[in-house]
Amino acid sequence: MQLTVRPLAIDTFRENTLLLSRDCRALRPERLAGVRKVEIQVGGRTLLAAVVICDDPALVGPGEAGLTQPAFRRLGVAAGTPVHVAPAPPPAGAAALRAKIGGATLTDVQIGDVIHDLAEHRWSDMEISAFLVACASFMTPEETLALTRAMANAGRRLSWNRPLVADKHCIGGVPGNRTSLIVAPVAAAHGLLTPKTSSRAITSPAGTADTMEVLARVDLDEDEMRAVVERCGGCIVWGGRVNLSPVDDVLISVERPLSLDTPEQMVASILSKKMAAGSTHLLLDLPVGPGAKMRDPEAARHLRKLFEFVADRVGLKVEVVETDGSQPVGRGVGPALEARDVLAVLRGEAGAPADLAEKSVRLAGRLIELDPEVAGGAGAARARELIASGAALRKLEAIAEAQGPSPLAGGLTPGSRVCEIPAARDGTVTGVDCLRIARIARLAGAPTDPGAGLDLLKRRGERVRKGEPLYRLHAEDPADFALACEAAGEDPGFALA
């Protein structure tokens, strides 16, 4: 049936929602309740949406299709445009979903059906959740491979026409581990093509993109990104604008609230993004430690082998480096505080955090050794040299300038509300809980407030006296400040012995 588009000033976030008048008889909206979606068609395009009923003719009339903000934006037509609305046919991947719930191993074709549905937003959150949990209970390496391929092919694919396109990625979970902002400029300064797309924080106090945004604009589209890479040999942009492996974002939107983080989904997520970004070589940082994502060496080994299996089949050279995930890296946790650490390392400042510098040199060295001209074992020295000479700093500055000025007010300034968290007794620091530190930094307002977060003053192995500060909290918002101080007071995340 024909309805005319009526935009509504309601933001339903990621969800497409269609408001229909209860008097819209031809569709019998009460029958659509929760059962399935409708398809909105105009020109050659199709948008799927969930239906809600409206009883206020001033909001939505019987001949109107009321579209909430995301749906109106995605449909991309003017108010008053006639559109065709009909119940959506059952999604092609529904049979595959039922099979997976029943414990089946899916074929490449079935996985293709699932990804096709997800790319077209044909599934509800409950269906995505069902798929992910069924996969969490059992998934073969071959299924992970098929999922990775299908995800990479669902969006844009970048191509650089170069035999060596390098990237470095971390599976996450360790606060302050902002090595990418050092490794990428070092590698680019050496001459490696390093078109880095990175993510915003999902559950952490800062993603690489959040931290880079303190220094430069990061929401570049594909053409803008290409221009920066051509000029500088590298970039550090947010991947969200480039539409790489968009199904990954759909899956993450359900994985996040469920705290689902399986090896198979991690491999498919990371490798599909890298394939789509046109990378040929990937260095993967895999932190192992009691508070990290990988808690024991055996699980880390299983994950490494799965990365290697899938990467090999899709033609991506991957090198997995297991690193120390037993405490945060660097001093700062939160976008501005982390960016300050990065600049301190690149500037060779005396107070720069040594662990961040060392880890970055080690990783950048491994990347540099991908260059056939560099002798085995000589990468780390070359990385050190590029930092000491200021070449890496100049590269980061050039990239930042090419990307454009940061849209964030305040930039590198730490949050103005400050409080120090004291040790409850004398002792030696035996561990710093990554999860707890991340949670406290988020409560303080990171990454929404770029200056929010915390500065670690003590590290594992150091002795502290009762009352000495363990770390310094920074916040802008008074309510967030109070919440973070309270949480840090209850359990600061430091183990003393």
Added chain:
Amino acid sequence: MQLTVRPLAIDTFRENTLLLSRDCRALRPERLAGVRKVEIQVGGRTLLAAVVICDDPALVGPGEAGLTQPAFRRLGVAAGTPVHVAPAPPPAGAAALRAKIGGATLTDVQIGDVIHDLAEHRWSDMEISAFLVACASFMTPEETLALTRAMANAGRRLSWNRPLVADKHCIGGVPGNRTSLIVAPVAAAHGLLTPKTSSRAITSPAGTADTMEVLARVDLDEDEMRAVVERCGGCIVWGGRVNLSPVDDVLISVERPLSLDTPEQMVASILSKKMAAGSTHLLLDLPVGPGAKMRDPEAARHLRKLFEFVADRVGLKVEVVETDGSQPVGRGVGPALEARDVLAVLRGEAGAPADLAEKSVRLAGRLIELDPEVAGGAGAARARELIASGAALRKLEAIAEAQGPSPLAGGLTPGSRVCEIPAARDGTVTGVDCLRIARIARLAGAPTDPGAGLDLLKRRGERVRKGEPLYRLHAEDPADFALACEAAGEDPGFALA
């Protein structure tokens, strides 16, 4: 923070949704996006809701809490009432959910946490889906028992102070299998207490409650139901108004769109409702056949044993009867057509469907033999006698009168649009596909239009000639009529050999 309630003319069906102005700074609504729910508190009550942002001050102002219809109704306060709104604390069952996804066997306490959350609507559909799929992959009989107990205890518990409270239930899946409307009046006419609560259709063309509603009002509350049972010794009401095992309805709302129907959830669903209804004895009809829910005898045996295990532990005497599920029962499929069959059997009409009559007598006989006064094997004869004498018909009429007149216009009249579906060739009917017949009857408009559905004219084993009608479709709505005729034309659901 304090906001004032603003009711909105938007019906979000089962979901509680709160619209906040984007300018409602204290809550920073953009942070709540999809991550978690908010708690709305007023007086001693708490309501959980998902948040959506509104940019139209005429719809929701910065100091207002815009509540959609279900949320406003559930909160039960007047427009303009000040309420307290805050982010909801993480649900108690979240840890149990993560453990179950990780493959753990849950303790009674963990299952209690889950059911408590579900009873308070603290989980989103994606979390419920995750729990159900994790349970579908592995669940012990002890977990099923704990789930059943917790579900029964989450709502109202009826008690009848009688040693023998009888019920009869079918696991569903066979169209036209409307034996409850015969068995319950026969048992009540014999003198057994039979307070029957029944369900509306979920995926079938008619539930017992839908069919009874053609004859009488069914949405009785607890007091009304008690009054009918005191007067008539039995009732046939819709369970939804009586708030028995309300968590079951929450789980079904997710199971239905996912087509999830596991033995464990079936047992917990049915037995928790019966416990809550105060039944002491349950006769369970378990149809087995290629198009039924139970396709093979081994699966049926597993289900029977699970029913027996849980029923025994909760003190419910259960008798499971495996019946023929290879084709629909009776002639009519759809509320009015099924009600007509039921009355034909109770009136002893010549054209009454023999299979429905025979199956009802068999089941009613088993129930009657629960009476210590009735000799073993004498139940069926007594059931036959109660039908032949008209006692069962008078009992159904008395119950219908006590429950009140049907709210449905048209009552027993079949849908006025009629079309006959012919056999494509000569042959013998070797099977009638229950799933397909159910689907065609639903497309015709059942159970929304009570007169919609179909009348089977041929059954398994009968010979047909090409062009002879297999069944007669009835519909009211022209679009539904066209869809059902088309579907029946494509595949009528009859196998001929």
